[in-house]
Amino acid sequence: MTITAPQKTAPALPPLQPTGWLRYLSFSVDHKVIGLQYLICGFAFYLIGGAMAGAIRTELLSPVSDFMARDVYNQILTLHGTVMIFLWIVPVVNGAFGNYLIPFYVGARDMAYPRLNAVAFWLIPPAGLMLISSYFITGAAQSGWTAYPPLSITTPATGQIIWILSVLLLGGSSIFGGINFIATILKLRRPGLKLMQLPMYCWAMLGTSILVVLSTPVLAGTLIMLSFDIVAHTGFFNPGMGGNVVVYQHLFWFYSHPAVYIMVLPAFGLVSEILPVHCRKPLFGYTTMVYSIMAIVVLGLVVWAHHMFTSGTPPWMRLFFTIATAFIAVPTGIKFFNWLATLWGGRISLNSAVLFSCGFIVNFVLGGITGVALAQVPFDVHVHDTYFVVAHFHYIVYGGSVFVIFASIYHWYPKIIGRMLDEHLGRLHFLLTFIGFNLCFAPQHWLGLNGMPRRVAEYDPQFELVNQISSAGALLMAISTLPFLWNVIASAFYGAIAGDNPWRALTPEWLTSSPPPVENWKGDPPLVTHPYGYGTPGDEIDLNSASGSDLWRSGQ
Amino acid sequence: MTSLTPQNAQLDHVDDHDEDHGSEHPDHRMFGLATFLVADAMTFAGFFAAYLTFKAVNPLMPGAIYELELPLPTLNTILLLVSSATFHRAGVNLRKQQNERCRLWLMLTAMLGLAFLASQMVEYFTLPFGLADNLYASTFYALTGFHGLHVTLGTLMILIVWWQCRTPSGRISANNHFPLEAAELYWHFVDGIWVILFVILYLI
Ligand code: HEM
């Protein structure tokens, strides 16, 4: 572990901006403020999307549509998927933690383009509000988060157009963010810091941002074409006019398969930061981890048609995409075993952050296995568009990404706020979430295998009991949010003072005060060349060379 | 909530620090623009992929097949290629602090851009098909229209740069030539896309 002694140069005093909580409503260019804006805004949308999920599960308590009309069900379902993906997971695992952590990790005082960064964030609230208000004003889109034509062309146009506009704005925000991350990681590294010394989250964000920059624009172009079909009556995707719906599917999944990695790669990175700290062991297999991230980026761009096995894909295409998808399991498996090996023999402190991380590992491996199964054509043609697929991707997006978001909040809250979260409430939160989640989604595998189609408000009565079990799980998940909310709000005022580095972690964000000062460090940024140098006597922080500044207070 | 921010004293001076970024750090704006252009290129790639797939798997009805006239698009190609060269001259002159010459070249470039747009309009109005006539027509207008939007934006940028480098001490000058360089890179990009578009849409 080496931390070079900071030089004592005072940073120039920058001009005035709002202080206190007002900052969070301002066009701040401070990456930490923007990170928190993303996090809080994302969580607000999570609560809204969660309420929608509650409505869906309530409707599905009985086989007939009695709780809401069928077209309302379609609207709620579409909004739920869109909100959860584009307004909660993508902005939070990328925007929130990325903005907060990446400048620390590269030893910079801010992102490469602070103003672009603020613009990227402020595109999100209006887009989200527009999307949700469409439900009350004109009726929301009804064609699911995939907006497949011809359904999206034939359902009411206004809602669909608002949906397109809002997704275009969110895509733009995501692209600006991606450009910023690439430039920050590649160009803003503190002198002397090599790429292969960066914390793993940087690599994950680099890979994710490459995917964002390469694939999101294709979605934008596709949605523009779709809007022409709706507004100008062109026939790109309208079979009635000689158009081709399968082209839409190809273009859409060229974005949306990478999008699933945009949701989960950053989560991989975050887990790789959390586990070593609480196991007091170096991250196992750093180099293999880096290469598997990059392999996932490359392979992730060439597997999209596994979502289209029932769309008349020719045999050679099925063969190619099955094999390519199976290959992705290899780098993914490498990462999985690296996490296990990081845990193995460590001095694990089983706190909430670790519990959620371990929950992630368990859920993710289940979701990964069903994913590989789905990539096999003979199996997929039977379960495509059934609840089996719903179970698969919820195991990954909720059991994976959302679990990691919670783990990260437990891990970084002391840094962000300066106070500790309550462990008991945290464990209660984990227990309720883990049980609720599995109760909700595990039965859906069975439902899908037995032929219950997804995205419909009514179903065969034989599935009633299992659906009710699933809804009970959803209720438990809703309840699990309460101890969490209470915890984060109350702890901000009454939590134990965290100190600079309560976890005795080695990554650079901990080598400053909590919360960190405006330009991250009062002195020069520390040079952390071994971010995972745990497990050696005294954790090998050279306190002498790190002293003389606010970097580190010993005796925590 | 103020209890969350013990460094309040510090926060009085929150960093709006990109004003003095230029002197502190090397300039990364060109890198950002280049990354953005990669993204932009991917949008075009999506359109091209759609066009080529449509062409391969969705045969047009008999009678809906047109031979596009080549003279106008060829003229357009030449206009854009020449404008890339004139833009380059403008940049060279700005760096030599010859603002007047630079502005002359810029104006010429903008004129070439406008000429391109005008001739594109002429083509639109003489074509025998409209936006929603058939798949081919729609894709044709989507591609050329999206590209035309880029040319319009680029021309506006050129005019802004032209206005802002009036004097050697103006906002854009030999000391601050980033805006000109950015517009130039963008212009070359739009130019390159046109060449690909010309080949794919008109020649094959
Ligand atoms: C181990 C790697 C994975 C494999 C092999 C895999 C495979 C598949 C396949 C074949 C499908 C299509 C099923 C069908 O529609 O018939 C699918 C659907 C889906 N997967 Fe995965 N997957 C993997 C990982 C992920 C990850 C990491 C995520 C998200 C973070 C994810 C999210 C989704 C979503 C959202 C869908 C459903 C899309 C929809 O139709 O709405 N998957 N997966």
Ligand SMILES: [Cu+2]
């Ligand atoms: Cu996929």
